[in-house]
Amino acid sequence: MNDVEDAQLLERSRRGEESAFSELYRRYQAGIYRYAVHMCGASAGDDVVQETFLAVLRQRGRTDAPRQTVAAYLFGIARHVVLQRLGSRYQPLTDSGDDDVSEVASGALTALDTLTRAETIAAVRAAVQSLPLVYREAVVLCDLEEMEYAAAAGVLQCPIGTVRSRLSRGRALLVTKLGAVYATAHARRS
Amino acid sequence: MKESEGRPSLGMVLRTMAEDEARLGASSGIEARLLAEVRSIAAARRRRMAIAAFAAAAVVLLALWIGSQRFVPPRLDQARVTEVVTDFMPLTYSGVPSTNLQVVRLAVPRTALVSFGLTPPEPLDHIFTDTVLADVLVGDDGLARAVRFVRPAADQEQMP
Numbered sequence: 001m002n003d004v005e006d007a008q009l010l011e012r013s014r015r016g017e018e019s020a021f022s023e024l025y026r027r028y029q030a031g032i033y034r035y036a037v038h039m040c041g042a043s044a045g046d047d048v049v050q051e052t053f054l055a056v057l058r059q060r061g062r063t064d065a066p067r068q069t070v071a072a073y074l075f076g077i078a079r080h081v082v083l084q085r086l087g088s089r090y091q092p093l094t095d096s097g098d099d100d101v102s103e104v105a106s107g108a109l110t111a112l113d114t115l116t117r118a119e120t121i122a123a124v125r126a127a128v129q130s131l132p133l134v135y136r137e138a139v140v141l142c143d144l145e146e147m148e149y150a151a152a153a154g155v156l157q158c159p160i161g162t163v164r165s166r167l168s169r170g171r172a173l174l175v176t177k178l179g180a181v182y183a184t185a186h187a188r189r190s
Numbered sequence: 191m192k193e194s195e196g197r198p199s200l201g202m203v204l205r206t207m208a209e210d211e212a213r214l215g216a217s218s219g220i221e222a223r224l225l226a227e228v229r230s231i232a233a234a235r236r237r238r239m240a241i242a243a244f245a246a247a248a249v250v251l252l253a254l255w256i257g258s259q260r261f262v263p264p265r266l267d268q269a270r271v272t273e274v275v276t277d278f279m280p281l282t283y284s285g286v287p288s289t290n291l292q293v294v295r296l297a298v299p300r301t302a303l304v305s306f307g308l309t310p311p312e313p314l315d316h317i318f319t320d321t322v323l324a325d326v327l328v329g330d331d332g333l334a335r336a337v338r339f340v341r342p343a344a345d346q347e348q349m350p
Contacts, residue, residue, distance in 0.1 A: 016232030018225060025224065030215040037214070049216040053224050057231060117206065124207045143204045144211070171200055178203070 006070035014057065025053060028071065031145050032078045038128060038140045039082045048085070052078040072151040075141065079155055090133050127177040135170030142167050274343035278327060278336040279306055288329030295340070297321040303339055 006027070012020035029049050036048030055077050068076075083090055128136060128144075141152045142163065153160045300322050303309070323340040 013228065014231075016228055016235050018228050018232070021225065021228045022221075025221055029221070030212070033216045034211055034214055045214075046216050046220050050220045050223060054227060057224070057227050120203055121207050121210045124203050128207070139204070143201070144208045146208075174204075175200055178200075 010056070010070050010073075014059065021053075021057075024070075028074050029053070031071075032074060035075065035078060035137075035140055035145065036082055038144070039133065039137060040085050044082070044085060048078055048081050051081045055081070068154040069151055071147065072154040075145075075147070075151075075155045076157075079137070086133065123178055123181040124174075127174050127181065130177055131170055131173055135166050135173060138163055138166035139170040139174065143171075272343055273340050275325070275340050276308065276338045278325075278338045280336050281334050283329075283333040284335045286329065286331070286333055286335070288331060288333070288335065290330040291327050291335060292330075293325045294328050296324050296326055298324045306337075306339075308339065 006024070009020045009024040009027075013024050032052055033045040033049050037045045040048065052074060056074070128139060131139065137156065138152065141147045141155060142149065147155070149160045149163050153163045156163060156166075298321060300320060302324065303322060325338050325340055326334050327336040328334050
């Protein structure tokens with residue numbers, strides 16, 4: 001999406017232009033909804049979307065453009081809403097920086113080959129849900145919402161190296177968890 | 191679920207899940223509520239602009255009115271009202287020299303006219319009072335040197 005156009009839509013939305021707001025909402029509500037559901041559960045999706053866009057509209061006195069992309073700006077607000085909901089359940093890690101876990105053991109995923117698509121999706125969703133929140137949000141933003149590392153770093157308010165580190169750890173944990181899912185499914189079938 | 195090597199990658203299974211979740215989104219009621227908020231913003235903005243325009247117009251009109259007040263020509267009926275005066279008539283101290291004389295307008299009893307041999311005039315508005323106007327010529331020593339009688343009159347009218 002053209003970010004200049006996004007910025008114009010944001011500015012026009014703050015001025016009360018319905019068509020601009022509808023377009024901005026159409027572009028980003030689904031991603032924010034999914035992010036909220038992954039972080040807080042299905043019941044939070046609507047509320048987080050509403051609070052995020054209300055916050056945007058209530059900043060109508062602002063005339064400056066966001067320092068980052070509009071997507072990162074919106075997800076940043078959504079994250080703020082999500083963290084308020086999570087409260088003490090969200091435990092930020094003291095990241096050591098760019099200690100990338102580059103080699104993800106992918107052997108365990110071979111097992112998924114034998115699962116149906118629906119079973120695979122259910123298994124992956126369960127695995128993502130079981131990740132610690134700091135890793136989960138990195139996986140959700142970068143792998144599921146396909147956000148660039150720099151934008152994700154803006155949303156998470158941390159260095160890019162930290163995003164990479166969390167993503168690698170999250171992926172490694174996912175592979176391990178998915179291996180366990182397969183083992184359970186395989187045992188059930190045999 | 192397979193990649194070319196015959197083994198699904200984590201990225202592939204995540205993409206599969208993302209594709210499945212692409213249909214998810216907030217309920218339509220949320221957008222309706224937010225659009226109502228947008229409409230209220232637009233209405234408030236219109237109100238602010240209307241108030242600002244009204245204020246600006248009021249300032250302009252006030253400025254124009256003030257400007258017009260400075261250049262109002264004398265009203266016709268006011269222009270036509272003149273005064274009829276007698277000649278200055280000497281008083282007791284008219285012979286005392288003075289370097290600086292001032293005219294002081296006073297209301298004096300109508301009988302003062304008679305003492306100068308003048309007939310009290312009928313006022314223009316036909317409302318009789320006990321006094322008439324007089325201009326007294328006073329020196330800087332405070333002594334009255336002369337007096338003349340005054341009354342409003344229409345154009346062309348002469349004091350008797």
